[in-house]
Amino acid sequence: MKAATRPGTARQRPPWRHLPALACALLASAALGRGLWIPAKARAAQVLIAHAWSAQVHGAAARPPWPWADTVPVARLRVARLGVERFVLAGTGGTALAFGPGHLTGSAKPGLAASGNVVFAGHRDTHFAFLHQLRIGDQLEIQDASGDTVSYRVVWTRVVAAEDTWVVGVTGHRALTLITCYPFGGLAGQARVRFVVRARAIDNRAASAEPRAGHPR
Amino acid sequence: MRRWKLLIQIVVSGVLAWGAAPRCMQAQNPELPARVPATTLDPGMLGTPTTLARVSAGSLLLRTAVPGVFLPAPALDTEIRLTVEGVAAEAEVRQTFRNPSEQWVEAVYAFPLPPNAAVDRLHLVVGGREIEGEIHEGRQARRVFQQARRTGQRAALVEQQRPNLFTTEVSNLGPGEEVVVRIGFRQETRYDDGLFELRFPLTVAPRFTPSETTQGAAPQGAPDLASSDLACVNAAPRFAARDAPASVRLSLDVHAGMPLARLGSVSHAVEIHRRGDRYHVTLLDGAVPADRDFVFQWQPDARTEPEAALLREDFEGETYALLMLVPPQAPDTPPVAREAIFVVDVSGSMNGPSIRQAKAALDLALARLSPIDHFNVIAFAETAQALYTSSMPASSGEIEAARRWVAALQIRGGTLMRPALELALGSDGVDRGLRQVIFVTDGGVSNEQELFALIASRLGASRLFPVGIGSAPNSHFMSEAARFGRGAYTHIGSLQEVRSRMAALLRKLEQPLLRDVTLTWDDPNVEMWPAQIRDLYAGEPLVVTARLPSGATGVTLEAQRSGLPYQRRLEPPVPAVTPPAAARARGIARLWARRAIAALRDPTLGSDARKAAREAILALALRHHLVTELTSLVAVEHTPAAPAGAEPIRRAVPLPLPAGWADHPAIRTLPATATPYRLWLLAAALLMLCAGVLARGVREPSA
Numbered sequence: 001m002k003a004a005t006r007p008g009t010a011r012q013r014p015p016w017r018h019l020p021a022l023a024c025a026l027l028a029s030a031a032l033g034r035g036l037w038i039p040a041k042a043r044a045a046q047v048l049i050a051h052a053w054s055a056q057v058h059g060a061a062a063r064p065p066w067p068w069a070d071t072v073p074v075a076r077l078r079v080a081r082l083g084v085e086r087f088v089l090a091g092t093g094g095t096a097l098a099f100g101p102g103h104l105t106g107s108a109k110p111g112l113a114a115s116g117n118v119v120f121a122g123h124r125d126t127h128f129a130f131l132h133q134l135r136i137g138d139q140l141e142i143q144d145a146s147g148d149t150v151s152y153r154v155v156w157t158r159v160v161a162a163e164d165t166w167v168v169g170v171t172g173h174r175a176l177t178l179i180t181c182y183p184f185g186g187l188a189g190q191a192r193v194r195f196v197v198r199a200r201a202i203d204n205r206a207a208s209a210e211p212r213a214g215h216p217r
Numbered sequence: 218m219r220r221w222k223l224l225i226q227i228v229v230s231g232v233l234a235w236g237a238a239p240r241c242m243q244a245q246n247p248e249l250p251a252r253v254p255a256t257t258l259d260p261g262m263l264g265t266p267t268t269l270a271r272v273s274a275g276s277l278l279l280r281t282a283v284p285g286v287f288l289p290a291p292a293l294d295t296e297i298r299l300t301v302e303g304v305a306a307e308a309e310v311r312q313t314f315r316n317p318s319e320q321w322v323e324a325v326y327a328f329p330l331p332p333n334a335a336v337d338r339l340h341l342v343v344g345g346r347e348i349e350g351e352i353h354e355g356r357q358a359r360r361v362f363q364q365a366r367r368t369g370q371r372a373a374l375v376e377q378q379r380p381n382l383f384t385t386e387v388s389n390l391g392p393g394e395e396v397v398v399r400i401g402f403r404q405e406t407r408y409d410d411g412l413f414e415l416r417f418p419l420t421v422a423p424r425f426t427p428s429e430t431t432q433g434a435a436p437q438g439a440p441d442l443a444s445s446d447l448a449c450v451n452a453a454p455r456f457a458a459r460d461a462p463a464s465v466r467l468s469l470d471v472h473a474g475m476p477l478a479r480l481g482s483v484s485h486a487v488e489i490h491r492r493g494d495r496y497h498v499t500l501l502d503g504a505v506p507a508d509r510d511f512v513f514q515w516q517p518d519a520r521t522e523p524e525a526a527l528l529r530e531d532f533e534g535e536t537y538a539l540l541m542l543v544p545p546q547a548p549d550t551p552p553v554a555r556e557a558i559f560v561v562d563v564s565g566s567m568n569g570p571s572i573r574q575a576k577a578a579l580d581l582a583l584a585r586l587s588p589i590d591h592f593n594v595i596a597f598a599e600t601a602q603a604l605y606t607s608s609m610p611a612s613s614g615e616i617e618a619a620r621r622w623v624a625a626l627q628i629r630g631g632t633l634m635r636p637a638l639e640l641a642l643g644s645d646g647v648d649r650g651l652r653q654v655i656f657v658t659d660g661g662v663s664n665e666q667e668l669f670a671l672i673a674s675r676l677g678a679s680r681l682f683p684v685g686i687g688s689a690p691n692s693h694f695m696s697e698a699a700r701f702g703r704g705a706y707t708h709i710g711s712l713q714e715v716r717s718r719m720a721a722l723l724r725k726l727e728q729p730l731l732r733d734v735t736l737t738w739d740d741p742n743v744e745m746w747p748a749q750i751r752d753l754y755a756g757e758p759l760v761v762t763a764r765l766p767s768g769a770t771g772v773t774l775e776a777q778r779s780g781l782p783y784q785r786r787l788e789p790p791v792p793a794v795t796p797p798a799a800a801r802a803r804g805i806a807r808l809w810a811r812r813a814i815a816a817l818r819d820p821t822l823g824s825d826a827r828k829a830a831r832e833a834i835l836a837l838a839l840r841h842h843l844v845t846e847l848t849s850l851v852a853v854e855h856t857p858a859a860p861a862g863a864e865p866i867r868r869a870v871p872l873p874l875p876a877g878w879a880d881h882p883a884i885r886t887l888p889a890t891a892t893p894y895r896l897w898l899l900a901a902a903l904l905m906l907c908a909g910v911l912a913r914g915v916r917e918p919s920a
Contacts, residue, residue, distance in 0.1 A: 028904035035897030189893030
């Protein structure tokens with residue numbers, strides 16, 4: 001650094017000379033803490049959810065992954081090519097998204113019976129950072145709470161405005177839509193555009209399923 | 218002192234980087250993902266302030282280089298001209314598409330029309346020239362459109378997505394260019410309780426598609442990318458951001474053909490000018506946001522209330538007629554015992570003013586029950602839940618309990634109507650009088666066909682009365698549900714309307730006028746729609762459209778009135794025609810065809826019958842020039858406009874959300890999915906650097 005070439009002076013050193021450096025270091029560690037807390041929480045939560053999920057798939061009732069959690073896992077998303085596994089929580093509010101990708105309330109429910117558009121949203125810098133590695137033709141696997149798995153194949157990816165809600169709208173086929181903020185390298189906690197991955201179900205088991213017997217549930 | 222300068226420089230650069238980062242992202246053009254300035258803000262590159270300075274300058278440059286437009290959605294002006302002639306209305310919708318961007322675009326616009334609209338005309342206006350649209354079988358029309366699009370010709374395509382939701386596509390719209398698409402259609406007005414009503418939808422509420430649809434309403438799309446893309450653009454209209462001003466201009470000419478006692482709009486402030494027996498109506502505010510249905514009503518003078526009206530049109534050598542009959546009220550009808558089942562939608566789409574209207578409506582209905590009645594209340598969202606396991610006598614105690622139960626209802630998740638309908642229509646076999654199901658909902662579902670089939674198969678002796686709630690209910694679903702449920706559809710647009718509309722409905726339900734109605738024409742070859750006539754309640758007219766192959770013919774109405782047979786005969790030459798405007802009636806043939814098509818679209822048909830019905834629909838639609846799910850209108854300009862091979866960029870025109878939908882975050886925008894943690898890490902790195910430099914500065918003098 002340029003400062004190293006500066007000739008020394010015999011000036012008296014003030015007693016607070018370390019203060020600016022200390023203050024900077026303090027602020028730096030605070031910012032570091034805040035910065036690390038978000039991905040740490042995102043990772044730790046997924047591990048806890050993994051336990052809750054395996055219990056749920058093995059027949060236990062849906063339970064929150066930790067006692068004070070206000071959400072429950074609804075699906076597991078797997079991408080074999082990328083070795084990615086994510087546990088999807090109910091709802092896309094800020095608190096749910098801090099712990100895992102969320103299932104958009106009102107969109108089709110994941111599972112064999114899903115006939116519409118299943119929509120998941122996740123943070124671009126934690127759980128859904130892998131979306132930019134997805135390619136058309138990639139296979140995605142969704143396991144629902146009863147342990148059934150449906151496979152999807154990516155048909156398109158695109159960037160849309162945040163107001164482009166048609167991507168979560170009705171589809172004429174069984175679809176899976178993954179949404180995250182764009183651009184992936186963005187720094188701020190907000191973005192005006194979204195990266196969207198649309199996949200179509202591969203098998204047709206549920207589409208040809210028998211109509212349900214008509215009894216109120 | 219130089220180290221302070223350096224420190225200040227670093228801090229200023231840091232602040233600059235911080236401030237610039239979100240702006241870089243805003244300035245980013247999503248069409249060019251290769252230019253990603255934000256990723257160049259790699260913390261590893263931030264060793265010297267010069268780099269930082271360059272980055273912030275770069276982002277400034279980018280901001281100025283890219284115009285502040287994200288997705289240059291084509292702008293659209295809509296102008297609606299309605300003309301009422303007697304009991305039918307003719308309308309023209311003018312859509313002006315403007316392209317504000319620098320590229321050639323293709324605009325897609327999804328818009329609502331009244332559920333009984335017969336769309337039969339399309340004109341594409343480019344630079345003063347008008348090109349008339351032709352009716353084609355749907356796939357053929359799309360091929361014509363695609364061909365024009367490839368060769369750079371301007372073209373317009375009008376398709377029906379649902380019976381009340383249409384799309385216009387305009388290809389090869391040049392930079393800064395403007396084209397006008399004119400769509401013409403006809404619709405019936407509604408007459409009830411001495412009041413005519415014309416309703417024109419200006420927006421569509423987003424629909425909830427249950428994941429449990431057992432029979433997909435939408436056809437299976439082709440597997441290729443283009444069509445799957447198309448399916449999702451078309452099936453769901455795009456909704457504009459909160460403050461996107463999509464406005465509509467509207468004018469209405471009323472020529473009722475009879476003296477009017479009063480007329481006005483219950484939805485918008487209007488200005489009415491009278492010229493002779495014609496009224497010219499314009500919106501007081503000029504252009505209005507398209508966030509609610511336009512509703513206009515007019516009431517004939519009491520002395521001239523129509524008792525019978527017949528409109529005729531000769532079309533390709535055949536006579537078509539629209540017959541309206543108002544049966545006179547029977548004197549002193551004793552009260553009838555009823556079993557009233559109230560069903561209320563408490564799903565997410567009812568949030569806000571809608572649920573308050575629904576609760577107010579139910580409260581009124583419960584308060585009006587008479588002691589000889591039985592009743593039950595069902596609330597539904599994703600599941601349905603009944604107040605009682607079977608209907609209870611309407612004692613004052615039970616009514617009080619039910620009113621409290623209704624007042625305490627909370628909004629829950631999605632709309633699954635099937636379980637609620639099953640519960641409501643599933644009678645336990647005990648006869649407690651006339652079984653009336655009053656179904657209060659906004660109809661925000663898209664598995665309509667499946668629900669119609671359910672209603673048709675389970676109805677039995679029940680009658681279904683949908684009550685539409687909110688500023689833009691799914692009128693198609695409501696009126697069709699009423700048709701299959703052999704009841705009537707009531708719409709409540711605002712909290713102020715609850716009292717009057719519910720009172721009218723309840724008064725009606727208490728006074729069934731005619732039951733088991735049959736209409737027999739002397740000529741057996743007359744084809745009449747609807748083929749089956751529902752029960753008539755006090756104040757309701759009977760409206761049928763018929764094709765009369767032999768011209769004038771007599772008709773006999775037979776029914777049960779207060780338990781006694783009732784008969785009425787109308788002799789040829791076809792009856793007393795009031796209003797006199799009848800002679801001028803145009804488009805009756807098309808209204809007849811539209812009704813015939815609606816009847817052919819029977820969800821209870823088997824697959825063979827359905828195939829035959831499709832062919833019949835296609836033939837009818839092509840003959841009568843109608844847009845249906847199988848046919849589309851397409852207009853193509855002859856000379857190419859765009860440079861060949863320039864693929865236009867496809868853009869959806871945003872549609873405003875219905876009023877009252879404001880509190881629905883999931884629908885407004887896609888979920889927010891970014892965290893600021895990288896920003897924090899960047900800040901930490903900068904501060905660390907700062908600390909390092911300062912510490913070194915402090916140490917150095919002693920070295």
